[in-house]
Amino acid sequence: MPVNQHPDQQDGTPSDGAVPPDELRRFARQERHELRDEAREARHEEREQARAARERRHEARVDTSKIVDLDAKLQDQEAHADGPAAHRPQQERLLDAEETQEAAHIIELRDKLPKVSKDPETIGLFGAHRRSFADQYHLTRRSKLKRLRQIGKIAMQFDALKGLTPVKMRLMFEALGPTFVKVGQILSMRSEILPQSFCDELSKLRADADPMPYSIVLETLESEYRRPLGEVFRTIDPTPLGSASLAQVHRATLLSGEDVAVKVQRPGVRVTMAEDVSIMRSLARGATKVMHNAQVVDFQGVVEELWDTFDEETNFLNEARNLSAFKRFCDDFAYMDCPTPYVELCTEHVLVMEYIDGIPISHTRELIDDGYSLKEIGTKLVDNYACQILDAGFFHADPHPGNIEIRGGQIVLLDLGMTGRLNASTRAALKQMLFAVAKQDSAQLADALLRFAGTEADHADYPSLLADLDGIIEEFGTVNLQDLDLAQFLTSLTQMARRHGIEIPSSITTVGRALVTLEGLLDKFIPDVNMIEIISEHIEHSKTKTQAAKDEVSKLALEGHEALHGALRSMSEANVALHMLTRGELRTNFELVGSEEPLRQLSDMVNRLTMALIVVGLFIGSSIVYYAGMKPIIFGIPLVGFLGYVAAFVLSCWIVIDIYLKGRERRHRKRK
Structure with missing residues (x-):
């Protein structure tokens, strides 16, 4: 079922296929009418209270912030008083009665909330996280309940209550939309939360989606530019180059005759994401309160990492800046390039960049026929990626095959919506960790990990940490560096670090996710290239004498x-x-010796x-x-x-x- 299906639509008959008896129907109808009358009376009382409150507010001349809070409360009360059963088809009465009872229960819970949920820094299913967040994305209790029903229906389609296999979880996340695709991508690198088999499957997540209508694309562009599109583009190809759950890309021609790719964000995707994140924050906060000190995973931190990632990706001005910065980085490498952004035509929801007519790196036969050496492509790609991570500290965080093309003897990286940044100390620690394993030096590996602990390093159990690291060294240090299983190594290291209270920075997990993606690409299309061997050689040979000095x-x-x-x-x-x-x-204590x-x-x-x-x-x-x-x-x-x-x-x-x-x-x- 599509994610945007209305939660009140029914996909079929009840699971048992039986028609309810007439008496049960009459009982349901009577109970529904009674609940509707009660809701109508409650609405009347609430309106009277609202009128009295407005009069008192006018007389007392309260400040503006209190007026806004009271109006928001009254609007939510009036919206809930309408009830979900007021406009239902005749054939769905039994289900409507159950939904009405649920709504009445929700209203009862809601009336209790103002007494216990006044913290402006929290967000719940029925509340707001820093009012600006709710105001910015127009979040209401009703919209979040509606989204929660959608999530529940899709989860039931995959029999989530009976358990999920790795494949079913991946398919369910894809059906739930961009929020859960990002959740899955983050969870794929958090093996302390999910078994490794689930992490491996979630790493395959891609946000592909059905194309949105061309008319919506044009409406979005006109809304963003606030002028006729004929003043910006000469032509726009109705057939999309690609369609994802977040955005859609079309080829177009500017008035100057330049071919460009126009990336248009799907309308409403930020609101859907904000609703999902608000629900997740509620669940994460509840899990934190229940688990207390037994909590091993920082659920709230995972949710905030998700929101930060999404907030950056959905602002296309960030991607335009990333393209400009990466373009400057590529100036030092004749074999690397990325699309040139047209910054003056970019907005938060539209990105216009150079159109790249290249050969995808996955089309190996076509590359060979055009005279390219796959080994040379792979070697240069990995060496440049080592430069991005270890030298520049600014790297492409999603190097999957769809984001890499070959054009005119250059490797072109596309889609810089996901990037990572590393400071000098983090880069040094990353190098130290990599070679500590190769040298089977657990003490050096411990020192590198403790760089991430900060002030918590003073409380670390160093002997126990060394003992655990010895186990990792025995497992991974017996192989050559070029044969190191990077994904498994990072997983083991992350799990062990968290057991000792050492939180690996999200930038390092981003590096790990990117390297694992790149390693998978090479294994599938260019198996003759060994990524770890090239990176280790880059570290040893990249420094000039001047730089070393x-x-x-x-x-x-x-x-x-x-x-x-x-x-x-x-x-x-x-x-x-x-x-x-x-x-x-x-x-002082000393002894005289004569x-x-x-x-x-x-x-x-x-x-x-x-x-x-x-x-x-x-x-x-x-x-x-x-x-x-x-x-x-x-x-x-x-x-x-x-x-x-x-x-x-x-x-x-x-x-x-x-x-x-x-x-x-x-x-x-x-x-x-």
Whole structure:
């Protein structure tokens, strides 16, 4: 059944096929009339209350925000008072009575909600998440109930209550629409939620859909541009190039004669998605409350990740910006390209870009006939993908065969609605994790994982973490890097990390999903190319000497920064120790061995520490004088500050020389 079928339509007769007895019909009819009368009386009372409330509101001159809240409440009450059984066909009376009872029960529950659901930061089946969200997508209780019935009917068609096989779950998600397609794609990388067999099947999800009518496409374009289409396009091909649950693509010609691809978003898809997300937020919040500390999966985090992904994908201005950024990235690679966006013609719901007339990468026979080398295509594609992820930190997140074409000796990536970004530290951790497995170094792998833990790393059970990582190393480290099963490795690593409270960033799961998709493409169409081997070689050979030197300098600078902080902390602790020493509060445990040598060494240590503190004081004081700009000035530095720097430098040199001479003297005595 199509997702947009009206929830009150019936697909057939009752499952038992029996006609209800006359007495049962009369009873149902009588009960329906009684409920209708009760609803009518309730509506009358609510209208009287509304009228009185309006009068009180006018007299009290309450602020605007309270008026909006009260009006919204009254509109919802009046909408529910109409009842779902007021306009039903005669032959569906028994079912209508049951639905009316359900509606009455819902109204009863609704009347209790205002007392317990005042949190503006929550969203429920009957509430709103940050009122702007509900207002923006025109969400009402009735619309969410309607969508919930649609979901229930489709789930019943697949016998969801009796259990789902991986294939049936994938088909059900496709029937439920773009929201659940995205849910499935996210769940395909969350094996801690679903068994691996389900994850493998959900990874095949594609959002293909029946084409929407050409007239709707034209209406949408006219609504977006607010002018006749003849002023924008010379022609628009009525036959779509592709149709998905989110959007549809048509070939067109601009007035300038350029061939373009026009991507038009399906009307109402954002509202449907918002309704689905609001329902999911309710379920996720309820699951969190019920499970409390036993919750292993962050359900609310999964839902918010879903919404963030959808919100980015449905704003085509984001995709236009992604195309522009990726176009600049491709300038450094003669063999890579992407469509050029026509930004001045792009809106939130329409994307106009260069039309690519290429050969899909899945058409291997056609590529070979045109003289292309499949191995060269695969090698360059993977090497460039390694550049995207590990060097640029900006990558195409959905490299399935339909998004890759070959044109004029170039690999062209299409559909940049889904992209990922990685910062420098995440890229470094990703490289470290990959090679820690190859080197069978569980300690290095643990260090890479703990980078993601942040402040939670202090509470991690490090011995237990190392033990679990040893198990992963034994399983995956015994094979060559090029033979690594990437999907299984990432799954095992993610499950283990979450058991230890280490939340892998969503950017890393996006990388994993993209690499698994790319690996599947290569295995199917270009099996001679080994992705992991190419990526590992890229990591080893991509750095130039200059870049390696820069990385080394950056590393030394970071270590120096940490060392400086450590030295300052040590000086602070030494200062406290000196104060305690002068007050007689410092206690030390040592044993005299009948010689003055230990006391002399202790005296030297105290003297050097005192001189070091004096040097630090001179440097700090001179810096303060420098920024104060005191006169007179010499060499651009205030004279007092200059003398302080000189004195600090001389004392520092004296301390270093003294340490060196005393050390050489001790070594000389030992030789004797």
